[in-house]
Amino acid sequence: MKHFNFLLLILLGLNLTAQNVTLDYYLPDNLNYDPSIPKPADVIGHEVGEWHVTHDKLVFYMQQLAAASDRITLEDRGKTFEGRPILLLTVTSPKNHQNIESIREQHLELSNGIGNTNNSEMPVVVYQGFSIHGNEPSGSNAALAYAYYLAAAQGPEFEAMLNDMVILLDPSFNPDGLQRFAYWANTNKSINLNPDTNEREYHEVWPGGRTNHYWFDMNRDWLPVQLPESRARIASFHQWLPNILTDHHEMGTNSTFFFQPGEPSRVNPLTPHINQDLTREIGTYHAKALDKIGSLYYSEENYDDYYYGKGSTFPDVNGSIGILFEQGSSRGHIQESENGILTFPFTIRNQFTTALSTIEAAKNMRTKLLDYQQKFYADMKTEVGRSRTKAIVFGDSKDAAKTHHLAEILNRHQIKFHELANDVTISGKQYKKGASYVVPMNQKNPKLIQAMFEKRTTFKDSLFYDVSAWTFPLAFNVDYANLSTLSNAGAEVTDFQAPKGGVNQKSNYAYLFEWHEYYTPKALNQITSKGLRAKVAKSPFTLEGKTYDYGTIMVPVQNQKLDADQLYNFLNKVAQESQIQLTAVSTGLTRGIDLGSNDFDPIKKQKVAILVGDGVRSYDAGEVWHLFDTRYEMKITKLDTRDFDDVDLDRYTDLILPSGWSSNLLNKEGADKIKAWVKSGGTVIGYRTAVDWFKKNEFIKVDAKKDTLVATNVPFDQKNDFTGAQVTGGAIFEAKQDRSHPINYGYKNDRLALFRNTNIYLKPEKNSYDNPIQYTNDPLLSGYISEENAELIKNSVPFKVKRLGKGRVILFTDNTNFRAFWYGTNKLLMNAIFFGQMM
Numbered sequence: 001m002k003h004f005n006f007l008l009l010i011l012l013g014l015n016l017t018a019q020n021v022t023l024d025y026y027l028p029d030n031l032n033y034d035p036s037i038p039k040p041a042d043v044i045g046h047e048v049g050e051w052h053v054t055h056d057k058l059v060f061y062m063q064q065l066a067a068a069s070d071r072i073t074l075e076d077r078g079k080t081f082e083g084r085p086i087l088l089l090t091v092t093s094p095k096n097h098q099n100i101e102s103i104r105e106q107h108l109e110l111s112n113g114i115g116n117t118n119n120s121e122m123p124v125v126v127y128q129g130f131s132i133h134g135n136e137p138s139g140s141n142a143a144l145a146y147a148y149y150l151a152a153a154q155g156p157e158f159e160a161m162l163n164d165m166v167i168l169l170d171p172s173f174n175p176d177g178l179q180r181f182a183y184w185a186n187t188n189k190s191i192n193l194n195p196d197t198n199e200r201e202y203h204e205v206w207p208g209g210r211t212n213h214y215w216f217d218m219n220r221d222w223l224p225v226q227l228p229e230s231r232a233r234i235a236s237f238h239q240w241l242p243n244i245l246t247d248h249h250e251m252g253t254n255s256t257f258f259f260q261p262g263e264p265s266r267v268n269p270l271t272p273h274i275n276q277d278l279t280r281e282i283g284t285y286h287a288k289a290l291d292k293i294g295s296l297y298y299s300e301e302n303y304d305d306y307y308y309g310k311g312s313t314f315p316d317v318n319g320s321i322g323i324l325f326e327q328g329s330s331r332g333h334i335q336e337s338e339n340g341i342l343t344f345p346f347t348i349r350n351q352f353t354t355a356l357s358t359i360e361a362a363k364n365m366r367t368k369l370l371d372y373q374q375k376f377y378a379d380m381k382t383e384v385g386r387s388r389t390k391a392i393v394f395g396d397s398k399d400a401a402k403t404h405h406l407a408e409i410l411n412r413h414q415i416k417f418h419e420l421a422n423d424v425t426i427s428g429k430q431y432k433k434g435a436s437y438v439v440p441m442n443q444k445n446p447k448l449i450q451a452m453f454e455k456r457t458t459f460k461d462s463l464f465y466d467v468s469a470w471t472f473p474l475a476f477n478v479d480y481a482n483l484s485t486l487s488n489a490g491a492e493v494t495d496f497q498a499p500k501g502g503v504n505q506k507s508n509y510a511y512l513f514e515w516h517e518y519y520t521p522k523a524l525n526q527i528t529s530k531g532l533r534a535k536v537a538k539s540p541f542t543l544e545g546k547t548y549d550y551g552t553i554m555v556p557v558q559n560q561k562l563d564a565d566q567l568y569n570f571l572n573k574v575a576q577e578s579q580i581q582l583t584a585v586s587t588g589l590t591r592g593i594d595l596g597s598n599d600f601d602p603i604k605k606q607k608v609a610i611l612v613g614d615g616v617r618s619y620d621a622g623e624v625w626h627l628f629d630t631r632y633e634m635k636i637t638k639l640d641t642r643d644f645d646d647v648d649l650d651r652y653t654d655l656i657l658p659s660g661w662s663s664n665l666l667n668k669e670g671a672d673k674i675k676a677w678v679k680s681g682g683t684v685i686g687y688r689t690a691v692d693w694f695k696k697n698e699f700i701k702v703d704a705k706k707d708t709l710v711a712t713n714v715p716f717d718q719k720n721d722f723t724g725a726q727v728t729g730g731a732i733f734e735a736k737q738d739r740s741h742p743i744n745y746g747y748k749n750d751r752l753a754l755f756r757n758t759n760i761y762l763k764p765e766k767n768s769y770d771n772p773i774q775y776t777n778d779p780l781l782s783g784y785i786s787e788e789n790a791e792l793i794k795n796s797v798p799f800k801v802k803r804l805g806k807g808r809v810i811l812f813t814d815n816t817n818f819r820a821f822w823y824g825t826n827k828l829l830m831n832a833i834f835f836g837q838m839m
Contacts, residue, residue, distance in 0.1 A: 037152035049345035069151035077232035081213035084175035113378035127242035129170035134177020135209035139248030142351035143171035181209025201332040207618035215622025223309035224821035247311035250329035256296035258326035266304030289357035319376035394480035395436025398516035421490035455782035467730025469783025474753035477824025507584030515551035515746035523578035535600035541592030551745025613641035617660025659688030671697035679805025731783025741772030742835035
């Protein structure tokens with residue numbers, strides 16, 4: 001399927017360095033174009049590919065285009081974290097626009113799986129999205145030329161195609177990242193373009209433009225839907241259920257062009273086989289189009305279709321066809337490559353060409369694609385009828401907010417769920433009405449529900465492009481069970497609202513709240529930031545008929561800066577904002593530790609910093625920043641590695657060292673500075689690969705389990721498969737918890753699901769009480785791990801804490817904040833922050 005024409009590619013590249021490219025370079029020359037439609041250069045002031053388009057210019061052009069064309073309507077679906085509009089263009093014939101809502105409703109009838117639609121007369125729906133990674137900009141720049149083409153192209157055949165198709169055009173999946181990268185590329189552009197790979201233009205500064213505002217890779221958020229950009233596009237997806245969704249990316253400069261299907265052995269087993277057949281057929285259109293312009297390409301290699309959280313795979317579990325495009329990146333305006341001089345316009349043209357080949361395939365395969373979607377949903381009705389599982393119940397009897405956030409994801413995916421009719425105990429786990437939900441399997445897309453809730457530990461292949469497990473109830477640390485009947489289901493939830501908080505009444509003695517609820521750190525931070533005294537219970541107790549667990553927070557009324565009335569009003573506001581319940585008590589006499597006991601430790605206001613910059617993995621740092629800033633509304637100071645020598649650490653109680661930095665990131669003076677600060681009372685919290693830096697600089701002594709695997713009878717051409725099989729790319733493991741240890745406050749069970757994507761296995765301490773979190777002897781819950789690493793992880797420990805002088809050194813081998821949807825372990829970090837000095 002590959003077309004090799006190195007000479008043509010080189011000649012094209014050299015030609016483009018010598019002259020400016022006009023719009024004609026991209027457009028098919030067999031059509032006429034409406035002169036009343038503005039060209040990109042008329043609006044943004046430069047030709048497509050001459051400069052990297054900034055998002056504001058992209059928006060302005062799309063607005064002008066929609067105003068000029070009766071084929072286009074423009075929708076602003078919300079704002080990014082930086083306030084940029086999240087646009088969607090709906091492109092079809094003027095006739096279709098007059099009936100667009102009835103067309104949409106008729107199209108959605110396909111998902112009923114009944115077969116009462118006339119597919120031969122129905123338009124096919126294609127969703128085309130560009131540059132979800134901001135520093136992969138050829139997609140969004142191609143969207144300029146492509147949108148013009150759709151608005152301006154004339155001819156009976158083209159207009160007939162628009163009548164048979166609705167195109168949803170998303171010109172920028174990642175507005176904030178695109179703007180960041182365009183600034184970089186444009187400010188480093190020379191008049192005389194320099195293709196030298198060492199040129200600064202091709203080496204953007206940390207954190208780069210790939211990610212959104214909080215440094216998230218948004219191409220991993222299609223299923224969790226935690227970010228505003230994701231929520232907008234998922235709403236559009238479910239509003240239309242497109243037949244094809246395309247996702248235009250870039251890859252390394254020395255690569256050519258990739259289109260799906262990917263590796264045949266790495267397809268999620270929930271995806272129907274015919275999906276890949278249709279993907280392969282669509283691929284023939286891409287090959288033909290790229291052959292015509294002499295571009296090299298490949299397919300069925302490298303990339304996979306396993307994780308449903310990616311844009312090109314998410315459609316596959318929804319009766320659609322997801323298509324990934326990967327273009328070798330110029331990373332600027334022109335760069336040397338193994339395939340000759342690679343220019344920015346050339347990368348744009350490949351993206352533009354495959355956007356056209358996509359709608360060509362959709363036009364010719366229209367009825368086939370519509371029939372497939374209808375059959376996809378009809379087959380599921382049959383499958384769910386045969387299944388013994390009729391529903392799934394999930395919840396946390398102590399944490400309504402966390403349960404709500406999992407239900408919130410279901411709601412965004414238009415999955416129906418019901419209230420729990422009554423409190424019930426299943427397999428020893430209590431499910432409480434108001435903090436639990438029942439999800440019936442007999443609804444539109446039970447396959448999507450299965451993809452979110454299932455545990456899988458066997459696989460055809462041992463290599464994964466992304467994570468191998470994402471089981472949502474494990475990620476949220478909620479109890480869940482399969483049900484064989486719907487007897488416990490109450491009314492369907494239609495008015496979905498967050499849990500309400502408050503204080504039951506005014507007290508003149510004290511207020512108590514357990515640490516179980518998700519937003520208790522937010523509440524405690526507000527209390528300490530107000531200058532109020534609060535204490536944490538190191539043992540359980542019972543008071544006025546209610547039992548309180550480890551980690552219960554007490555706020556005494558006496559000797560506070562607020563009087564009793566002011567304190568009540570303030571705490572009531574805090575409780576409401578944090579969705580927690582505070583209980584007023586009138587006595588300190590309990591069964592267990594009394595409220596005046598020394599087993600209540602005072603909680604100080606925490607001031608937290610995090611190290612960012614060169615060498616730090618921006619994903620990990622961004623997840624922490626996002627957690628503090630958007631969930632718990634806690635200030636966190638980002639300390640750049642370049643400025644670290646000038647920072648006064650005495651201003652902070654805690655310093656977080658994210659994963660990804662090399663053992664040489666900070667010099668000896670920097671290490672000594674942190675060590676002196678810890679010895680004087682600070683808490684340093686390191687993640688994952690920070691263990692190497694801790695060891696090198698003698699912060700903590702750890703013994704790691706090592707693998708001695710040696711390749712035997714493995715040929716050279718299988719070397720990458722052999723080593724790749726040892727990668728733990730993302731799986732879920734069970735650990736046992738000592739609930740009396742402060743790191744585990746707020747957890748009601750003695751088992752916890754941890755996500756990990758490293759092979760760091762630490763030996764446990766000799767004393768059992770020094771191993772508050774320890775993997776079990778058979779810890780794999782979901783996902784892939786090699787046999788060798790499965791032995792190493794047994795009974796290892798993912799958490800260490802050591803005293804260093806007056807301070808603490810805390811180490812997590814696993815990411816507790818993964819991709820913003822691992823709600824279940826967020827509290828481990830907050831426990832390290834608030835209770836670290838107790839450990």
